[in-house]
Amino acid sequence: MFRDGDAWNLVELKSATKAKPEHVTDAAIQTYVVEGTGLTVGKAFVGRLDKTYVYPGGDYDLDALFALDDVTDAVRDYLPAIPAKIADRKGMLGGPCPPDRIGKQCTSPSACGFFGHCHEFMPAFPVTELPYLSEKGLTALLDDERVPAQFGRPFRFIPATCSA
Numbered sequence: 001m002f003r004d005g006d007a008w009n010l011v012e013l014k015s016a017t018k019a020k021p022e023h024v025t026d027a028a029i030q031t032y033v034v035e036g037t038g039l040t041v042g043k044a045f046v047g048r049l050d051k052t053y054v055y056p057g058g059d060y061d062l063d064a065l066f067a068l069d070d071v072t073d074a075v076r077d078y079l080p081a082i083p084a085k086i087a088d089r090k091g092m093l094g095g096p097c098p099p100d101r102i103g104k105q106c107t108s109p110s111a112c113g114f115f116g117h118c119h120e121f122m123p124a125f126p127v128t129e130l131p132y133l134s135e136k137g138l139t140a141l142l143d144d145e146r147v148p149a150q151f152g153r154p155f156r157f158i159p160a161t162c163s164a
């Protein structure tokens, strides 16, 4: 964040070369939180790597290395939807446990933040790392009692914090 008069401009910095829709929603959530503290967000940007940048040697010119896309209007459009989404997520957290198994949902469409926690007991050569394995195939292997434990069985995961 950086000051802009009485307001603050917010940069949602991404390791990407172009802004994606989920970057805008991330910036909107950051804006929602910042404005919830009483600060005013003037502009919201998605910061990304500028792929036209060519390193000339010497010190990095960070103003040239990063490009800022102004997503203020899209963020403002999204903000009214956030309270309902928070209520929805709170409802989800109070609801029943999700399926108690690791699987492709752990890495797709993006890596889950709990990946390390849920996979800490993984064997050295788990069946989850077999290439080109469909979700159906993975599920079949996880349920197949003939698969030795060192390849991934037993594979049931019961979240310690989920008691429903």
Ligand code: SF4
Binding pocket: 101, 102, 103, 105, 106, 112, 113, 114, 115, 116, 118, 157
């Ligand atoms: S919470 Fe655990 S099992 Fe569920 S998607 Fe994330 S890593 Fe996978």
